[in-house]
Amino acid sequence: MxxxxxxxxxxxxxxxxxxxxxxxxxxxxxxxxxxxxxxxxxxxxxxxxxxxxxxxxxxxxxxxxxxxxxxxxxxxxxxxxxxxxxxxxxxxxxxxxxxxxxxxxxxxxxxxxxxxxxxxxxxxxxxxxxxxxxxxxxxxxxxxxxxxxxxxxxxxxxxxxxxxxxxSKKLNIYKNNQLVDIAIVDAVVLKDTFIGSRAVWDASRIKRIVVTRGEPHNIGISSITGNLLPVSPGDACGVELEVGTGNLRLRAPIAPGLIACIPVRSYRAIKIGEVIEIAEACVIALDGEREVEIREGEKAQIELTFDGxxxxxxxxxxxxxxxxxxxxxx
CATH class of the missing domain: 3.40.50.10330 (Probable inorganic polyphosphate/atp-NAD kinase; domain 1)
Structure with a gap:
């Protein structure tokens, strides 16, 4: 049995x-x-x-x-x-x-x-x-x-x-209106134009972050939002954060023993069902690994759901x- x-x-x-x-x-x-x-x-x-x-x-x-x-x-x-x-x-x-x-x-x-x-x-x-x-x-x-x-x-x-x-929550990743992948913790838009090494560890390459969860005790990219606008696994929301010059600089453990200083341009809570538009050449890392390439002229969407x-x-x-x-x- x-x-x-x-x-x-x-x-x-x-x-x-x-x-x-x-x-x-x-x-x-x-x-x-x-x-x-x-x-x-x-x-x-x-x-x-x-x-x-x-x-x-x-x-x-x-x-x-x-x-x-x-x-x-x-x-x-x-x-x-x-x-x-x-x-x-x-x-x-x-x-x-x-x-x-x-x-x-x-x-x-x-x-x-x-x-x-x-x-x-x-x-x-x-x-x-x-x-x-x-x-x-x-x-x-x-x-x-x-x-x-x-x-x-x-x-x-x-x-x-x-x-x-x-x-649990998840992020659906669409490329040119086709579902191509998912993330269960975070989707990170990087300045890169090709995948290269899969693991994400250089914070200077990050442009935007979308998370299903993020708390101060987390290790990884989600810790950035966790130290700013914490979201637990059971909360019916996520967070979108844009990295760049602004009035806020944040300290977060993006890898074990690696504490990075992150400049934050903007951040906000996002609702279940909300879709984030990506219209630029980039690589999207999913749960810490580069997975999806978006070329010039292509479009991507990141959708927050509760069907993980x-x-x-x-x-x-x-x-x-x-x-x-x-x-x-x-």
């Missing part, structure tokens, strides 16, 4: 910001440790099946093999039926395959970029994001054992709806499950 997906990105937490900033490296051995605890928690609470994203390091298989024989769980573990590319597309494809195969929730190990790709493929399936990336505004630091327990009570249908499972992925709050899920008596042994 219960079917859970695991998407562990072996590349998360290893981009150029490790060289230009001071981010913690979450190596793949630690991801194996986290997944091992996930498996044991899922099995202990009666989850019968795990589907995982295949990847070049073998995080999930390594976790299972490293569990001693005495604690080896009786649980079906299989790889998602997909072709590996070794790129971020794998997270999208894995989420889509899992959604079609009937998983009841998906646990992710990665940062904002990993979860953006999962959000594009997971459809209606709720996700439980564990932070192992560089920018970790969307995922949270949750211990693997607790994450496994929370995922289990959702997968088994013991808890549903808010506050255990919450809707459903997100599991591990603490709230377990609180709700306890009220249902899930921890009683029968």
């Amino acid at each position: 219960g079917h859970v997906g695991i998407i562990a990105n072996p590349a998360s937490g290893k981009d150029i910001r490790r060289l230009v900033a001071y981010g913690t490296v979450v190596d793949n051995l630690e991801k194996v440790n986290i997944v091992r605890r996930l498996i044991l928690s899922l099995a202990a609470t009666g989850v019968s099946r795990i589907t995982y994203m295949p990847e070049y390091y073998g995080i999930v298989t390594g976790a299972m093999e490293s569990i001693c024989r005495q604690h080896r769980p009786d649980i079906e573990i299989s790889a998602a039926d997909m072709c590996m590319t070794g790129t971020q597309i794998d997270s999208f494809q894995a989420a889509a395959v899992m959604a079609k195969s009937g998983v009841r929730c998906i646990i992710t190990l990665g940062g904002d970029g990993t979860n953006r790709m999962v959000a594009k493929g997971c459809s209606h399936v709720p996700i439980l994001p564990i932070s192992t990336g560089t920018n970790n505004v969307f995922p949270t630091f949750v211990e693997g054992t607790i994450a496994g327990l929370a995922a289990a009570v959702v997968a088994k249908g013991l808890v549903t709806g808010i506050p255990a499972i919450n809707h 992925p459903q997100v599991i709050d591990a603490e709230a899920a377990l609180q709700a499950a306890v009220k249902q008596g899930y921890s009683y042994i029968k």
Whole structure:
């Protein structure tokens, strides 16, 4: 009873910001440790099946093999039926395959970029994001054992709806009136005219910022708005900010250990459904990575919506499950 997906990105937490900033490296051995605890928690609470994203390091298989024989769980573990590319597309494809195969929730190990790709493929399936990336505004630091327990009570249908499972916001990116991509935290209009290095770390390249959320304790571009006009994940609004010469200069942590001084020309709250027009050659970075090129003569739009992925709050899920008596042994 219960079917859970695991998407562990072996590349998360290893981009150029490790060289230009001071981010913690979450190596793949630690991801194996986290997944091992996930498996044991899922099995202990009666989850019968795990589907995982295949990847070049073998995080999930390594976790299972490293569990001693005495604690080896009786649980079906299989790889998602997909072709590996070794790129971020794998997270999208894995989420889509899992959604079609009937998983009841998906646990992710990665940062904002990993979860953006999962959000594009997971459809209606709720996700439980564990932070192992560089920018970790969307995922949270949750211990693997607790994450496994929370995922289990959702997968088994013991808890549903808010506050255990919450809707999130997203930004739809349109190019010449065609939907081309999404962001779950921020879309950043850069002065660049080609993608180049994907990670965004140079604040001097930023022209405009549109965020679904941004709070003072965040790390990344969303921290700029978070230190000026904070917006929480549940607020029915976002923020648009224009960078440039003005009366305001702002200090914000745009990468781990990297505190930048940002000149702010203007800023304002934006409503759900509002569309921001972009009519200039630029590159739009999504959740910290350059993704969309807008050439001269092309137009882009950024739309704020509240139809992002459903997100599991591990603490709230377990609180709700306890009220249902899930921890009683029968």
